[in-house]
Amino acid sequence: MQNPRLNDVPASGESHDVLVAGGGYVGLSLALALKRGAPQLSVAVADPAPAGAASRDGRASAVAAAAREMLAALGVWDEIAPSAEPISEMIVTDSRTRDPVRPVFLTFSREGDGxxxxxxxxxxxxxxxxxxxxxAGVERIQGVGVSDFSADAAGVDITLGNGSRRTARLLVAADGAKSRLRALAGIPTVGWTYGQSGIVVTVAHERPHHGRAEEHFLPAGPFAILPLPGNRSSLVWTERTEAADRLVAADxxxxxxxxxxxxxHHLGKIEAVDRPRAFPLGLMIARRFVGPRFALCGDAAHAIHPIAGQGLNLGFKDAAALAESVVEAARLGLDPGDGDALDRYERWRRFDTVQMGMVTDVLNRLFSNDNPGLRILRDVGLGIVDRLPPLKRHFIGAASDAGRTAPRLLRGEAI
Incomplete structure (x- = not known):
């Protein structure tokens, strides 16, 4: 591997074992998991967002069962649970926008399993x-991100956005899909855009949803209705980018x-309760997840189509795998930035990430069109899955459960 960026400026300022760039759910869950697993580690999170910005984020995300187990193992699920809405059922339809009736081809439920x-x-x-x-003792550097860094065999010299300096033995980039640190590290990506944007908006409706999620496959892309507490739902509405831009700008x-x-009209009168926003959609996977004393985590490593609702859960898998790799190295007295620990993390996460990226890509291309032949093929396929309970259970498990080879946190176990 080549070093990220090297310079001759001497390190100065405070020193940490691990510094995480990015204070979203991935960065924070990683930092918390590291401190819970190895309290002796000095862990800091540099978050460019101003204090309190997260509490003003009106969006909601689907947290799968395995991610819920991780949050419980980290001791935060009991605090989150009162504001969470369980998804107990999901229906899938395939139709045109103008169709008066949308036949249900597939129904998922986990009765008895939660x-x-x-x-x-x-x-x-x-x-x-x-x-x-x-x-837990994580140092949080609020309102300041990482602007530059250089790495060598001894450690990482980090420059923050306010000009101050820090050093660390491991720098983790959890700074989003447009990761500045990924670019500074010289890590290329592979991917493409879909010419689609996802419109995100919360709606209120007259009738209760009873915890049912809906995925309507329409010619422009999936239209997902996801239940929130009360008579409210979160929408992830896929449209061609030009149409999405017109819609969010419309009166x-x-x-x-x-x-x-x-x-x-199945839930009665509906009304948007916040301002709709549109986000361009595409597939992006970093060609490497690690470098010398450097690791990518969450959206900095990958961004996939929301058709399967797995973006957030992939990020939690990254955090769990990286935390376990680093904590186990630390328990052996090894450097947190040890190359073997980072290589283990990359091997653990690369295949799963590429696999999920390809699955979402194929699903989006299969369903985001009005081709009559493909419509027949996919509807027959949905019907077959719906009539074969073992196959249906496999799909539910793949989307929600951790699996035997998953990091311990995703199985509800402490590191």
């Missing part, structure tokens, strides 16, 4: 992780008409 996912407000998730990280009346065409 919900296969929960919808969790992002503010509640990040807030609980922040408080737990503070209590409230026009947006409401287009929303109703896709949402339907």
């Amino acid at each position: 919900p296969f996912a929960h919808m969790v407000p992002n503010g509640a998730l990040v807030g609980a992780l922040s408080r737990a990280a503070d209590a 409230a009346f026009t947006f409401a008409i287009e929303l109703e065409r896709r949402f339907g």
Whole structure:
């Protein structure tokens, strides 16, 4: 491996065993897991977002059963649970926008095994992780991100956005899909855009959803209705980018008409309760997840289509795997930035990430069109899955459970 960026400026400022760049759910869960597993480690999180920004995030995310087990093992799920809405059932339809009836081709449920996912407000998730990280002794550098770094055999020299300096034995980039640190490390990516954008908005409706999620496959892309507490739902609405830009810029009346065409009337009168926002969609996977004393985590390592709702859960898998690799190295008296520990993390996560990226890519290409031949093929396929309980259980397990080779945190076990 080549070193990231090297310079001759001497290190100065405070020193840490691990510094995490990015204070979202991935960065915070990683930092918390490291401190819980190896309290002797000095761990810091540099978050460019201002204090309290997370609590103003009105979006919500689907937390799968395995990720819920991880949050419980980290001691934060009890705080999050009151604001979470369990998803006990999911239906899948395939139709055109103008169709008056949307036949259900596939139904998922986990009766007796508990919900296969929960919808969790992002503010509640990040807030609980922040408080737990503070209590565990994680140093949080709020309002300042990492602007530059250089690495060598001895450690990482880090420059923060305010010009101050830190050193660390391991730097973790959890700074999002447009990761500045990934670029500084010279790690290339592979991927493509879909010409689609995901519109995210919260709606209120007259009738209760009873914990049911809905995935409507429409020609422009999936239209997902995800239950929130009360008579509210979170929408992830995929449209061609040009159409999405027009919709979020439209007046409230026009947006409401287009929303109703896709949402339907089964939950009564609906109303958008926040401002819709559109996010371009694509596939991006880093060609490497690690470098000398450097690791990518979460969206900095990968960004996938939301069609399977697995983006957040992939990030938690990264955090669990990296924490376990580093903690086990530390218990053996090894350097937290040890190359063997980082190589183990990369091997653990690369295949699963590429596999999930390809699955979401194929699903999006298969369902985001109005080709009559493909429509027949996919509807027959959905019907077969619905009529074969063992196959259906396999899909539910793949989406929600950890599996035997998963990191311990995702199985609800302490590191």
